[in-house]
Amino acid sequence: MVKKNPKSSISEDDTEPSVVNENGKRSAEDQNKDGAKRVRTKSLYRQPTVNELNRLQETENLFNSNLFRLQIDEIIQEVKIKEKTEKRFQQFFTELKNHLLSIPQDGTDYDLSEETLAKKLKVKLPISEKLSKTKCVFKFHKFSNVEIVGSYALGCSINSKLVVDLQIAVPSETYTKNDSVNYRYHKKRAAYLAYIAAHLSKFQSIEELQYSYINDSESKPVLDFKPTGKLGNHLKVRINLVCESEAYKLHRFSPERNNLREAWLFNENSENATEVGPPTPYYNSSVLSDLTATENQEFLNETLQRSENLKQAVTLLKIWLRQRNLNVSGHVVALLVAYYVQTKRINNIMSSYQIVRNVWIALKASELDTKGISLHKGEGPPSLEEFHKHFPVVFTDKTGYYNICWQMCRGTYNALKRECALAVEMLDNGKINSFIPLFMTPVKPLLKFDHILRFKNLKKLKESVLSKTSKEAKLNYGVEQLYLITDVLYNLLAKGLGNRVDLIQQLVEADFSWAVNSSLDKARIGFEEKLSFGFVLNPENSINVVEKGPPANLPEAEEFRAFWGDKSELRRFQDGSITETCVWEGETMTERRTVTKQIIDYLLKLKFAIPPTATYYMAAQLSSVLARKQWASSHVLYSDDSSLSVLQAFDALRRDLRQLTQLPLDISAVYGVSSVFSYCNPLPALPHPAPSRPWQRGNTCLVKDSDVASMPEYIPVCTAVIELGHSGKWPGEIHAFRCLKAAFHLQIAERLATQYSLPTQAYPTHIDVLKDGLVFRLEIGHPKEITLLKRELENGVVKFRESEESVKLQCDTVLMPRLRGALHGLHQKHPSFGPTACLFKRWLSAHLLHPHFPPTVAELMVAAVYLHPQPTQPPAEPTVGLVRVLSLLVNFDWARDMIVLDFNEDMSREEITQIEQKFASDPESAPCVRIVTAYDGTLPSVWSNSAPSKQVLARARLLANSALQYIEKAVLQEYKDNILGMFIPTLSGYNVVIHLHPALVAYSGERVDSSPSLKRLGDAAADVIPVTEFQPVAMYLEELTSAYGDFALFFHDTYGGEVIAVLWKPDINDDREFQLTNANALKPVTVNGETKYRVNIEALIEDFRILGEGLVKDITVN
């Protein structure tokens, strides 16, 4: 018989716990339990059972896919609270309840403005200094019950960081009629909590008894503690005080009512001033949430208790929210689900997948900020419009008086809506396994936001903001200033940035807990709340330099001027309109990316006198890596700007080429191949001035064999492929073909020179052309050459086989041009792609990985971040882009998954599956980084086929991980603006270090750690092609790898590295077998009279010196 294992949901179909669709399907399953005893053939052709058919069908209809369903089952299992824990907690709770209910009655009246109560209780009261002017007399009335509420009671809690909510209803006698005003209610509530705390401190089986302010909510403390023993490892307990609903009539707390007197807050000395001020909806809600808690909890129990699927859906939604770091409590989610059940948007027959999906779709389309929703039906409570006047987000509860979303900021709501939209998009995208990004991937602020604004000194900020806000607002928020500030700043930022940002989200870290027997003020020393705002930029609008306002003659212009202050000026535009306008700095693309920062700095200064030094702005920290250090024009040269000028020159050249006459075959197309054509080259070619006194042959300079210092500077070429018109006359033999190709090169070079008087130089393999001071290298690409290379004769039959040479040629002349075009398109769509790729390549190279981690693979990884940004959107800022690529490198499961880069939706699901199966069937020969593009054709993952190796990948992941930790620490804790430390490699761990002459190293002045010394670019050379692609270090490295690749690995920083680090292979010291064909570098050694063979390491090191004569300065052996 099949062994049943109820724990694992995937063990056997029939033993599947009935997680889905138990309504009506129970009977079928029960039947099957008997059926399980039947001897079954394990084959695929066995007769299906009713249950199995149902399940297979259900999966097709109710779930996205099998995989999705199985994954949901798994995750639900995973987050479920273990039965053992539940049992233990039940036992603990019974004890706790008995203890709590044994609390003695106390008839004494305590004046809360004195210390008597605290002295008697021997615990401190969780009341802040700000409430000291509230005077009231407190008398303890015993409560009647302790209840488990919240997610634990509903059965939709998550086992990690589990907090079980207990609720105690304070008897209504505790409060008098007038206690609702001026925080008297809150003060008494705090005293009541202290009373319970005092009683609990005598209870043996708890520890870490603490008061907590949740989200800096100073008026409403809660009591946190942990059960002792093993149970404490799994969960915490939180006691929340609510109020019996009979205490007050709810309408006293309608949004329009005032319950906090101006006189009290602004210290006008008379506690009993009766003048009623402006409405205090926020204050009111804080009382209402206690009054309505019981009723709402009952409603939730009623709705959710019955249906497993609804509970599962709520759990899933909670996991999703937590992964997204959204400040939306499980309570609100549960109530939202309940609302959609009430409105019949979802029902309990739906599968959890369908419920979650429907909730997302509903939330995506919801407009709680303008058209609120209510759980209450019928007349009575104030209208929703009234709520809208006072709250940014409106969702009223069962009673109709209490706005469940009273603490939700507009930013949070917008973020929630946005995430819902993204979630639905992910579900609908059939090409990815949407489960992983939806539920398994945590979205950290650093990954999600393009820019982050942090305030360094919150106390000062509070003061400066408060001094500029209206009395009404201050009154409404009372002592809870953080909410007020967040709200004010949010509104300012939202207005100032407008459509430049897609999302502004506040990030508040203000939860504060302290032990019950220490006083609040003492515990608060050293604690500071943290406030930051994250921005997701709109890639198009955010780089706009001009902020166009209304026309000058309209009344709105006045408002615009008032908002922007001196920055606003009148401007006349090309279309004839004269409008108020703000203009920001932005000459280069990199500068334009900081317009958002400029605006924020300006507004904060203007409105609240907060200087830029008081804030930390995480955005363009790495832009210096993208800037040239040796050359400048009128401004600093950034890689994307230089790339653009290369592209412009290339376009002109392309036009010239197409119009060439008198060629036997026309030029039908010219494709860019070099990485500069997709903005991916960190140090693109610059128009260099003509060399002085050149030694030339033809049109090209030669290298003078003189001293080291006068070697020409490295000038790269930009490679492109020429496609000729069709002809059937190409020879069918490879060498003759190449000869003819050379003839074409010669002719094209001649024509270019005569028709456009461009300096050209023809080679057998390519043509060099000088255009606008840049050297372009053109090569004719023809598919026949590849075919000829592949041709093989076997038993008289012509067969075509891939060879190393043919694959290389195919990559260079066919695949790369297409891929380059696609990457160029990607950059046009996401202008941060190029700079991100540059950063990533520089990072890899800085850690000496570049030769082992092919640049194309690096570019494709970056492309993956843009094409598969789930669970976020493509980044608009290169620094964030780099963080994302690094975290992709670290978190992606390279051993199991592959990345599909389908630039234009060309690949079908079947093709992808086929490739996947191909790799799965032959895991040995599959590359360890599998990135398949739509252009790979018959060679899937061709770019990463030979490199990086497993070891290099592991090393890159290790480095990426520490780089991420470094950034996180530097940015989120230390407010560092210089995070270049992540580009500094370590040379320890290498066996041999070869030091090179700096003058012979390409880009030696462009190293990340070298300081800039800018020279102005002069007039570009026009009549002679300079020495190009003369890179001694590259040639040296090539020789080293080809000669000694069997014994060692060589590491070098392509962008100006002055050392080559050598790592021996681990078996370097082993004894070797002497073979005729493999005697390389062996020396005979006599060990115990026997002759053995070992690798001659000393000779190898001397060889390094010999091969690099003139280039190597020194060699150190570690």
Next chain:
Amino acid sequence: MKATKRVQDFKCLPLKLTADSEAPHTIYMKEHIIREHTKDKPQGRTLLVVNVPPYADEKGLVNAFREAGSVQSVQLCLKPSTADVKVINRFIPEPNTTTFRAAYIVFKKVAELDKALKLTKLQPLNSEDHQVKVGMKKWIDEYNSCIVLPKTLKENIETFMKQFDENAQKAEKKEKELEQEDDEGWVTVTKRGKVQSFARTEKVENKIMQKEEKNKKRKELKNFYTFQIRESKMKHIVSLRQKFEEDKKKIVQIKQSRRFKPF
């Protein structure tokens, strides 16, 4: 390396670049003896050397063995091979790979080979009139020499094409001759003959096979008999099951990597 040792049949000697090299490589040499000798590696006069360092060139090796006698030719190759080296007429020469190589050194006289095998010390590769080209000098030289004037390039192309055309003509002539009936009346069928035949490539063969298969399939009836209908239904279920099984496997894999811990 003071003493030279005989290992198997090989004799080992250190080979220095210059006289003051400190850590030279050890080269291994023996007489080149195989069953059938080729012309360029004559019997009795050829010395096989392995583990020749990457920077060594022909002239350098001549220098190294100058004490043994005069060297007729030096042939460097990647792996020792007995086959005759075929000369292919290449337009673009094969790139030189820098690596350890094997060398066949042919001496003018048989006695010189014996002398070479008895050497206890080799001369350095560099001598006064020959310096091995390495490092910057080599790279500069390579760079400069690859730049040719258009005129020279044109000449190169013309001579190569002329030779190629001649060869092609020769080949054609040969093929034509084959088409003539031989003594016993046989005719060889070639590409260019009167008798048309299909090209013998993989693609064409595959095409023919596919056609055959198609023809076979056309004759079959599908969903005609009851058992066929039943089978096709079963097949649907099987495919669903297969997908399910595959997904289950995937989940097990994911589970093994403990990826279901969301937090």
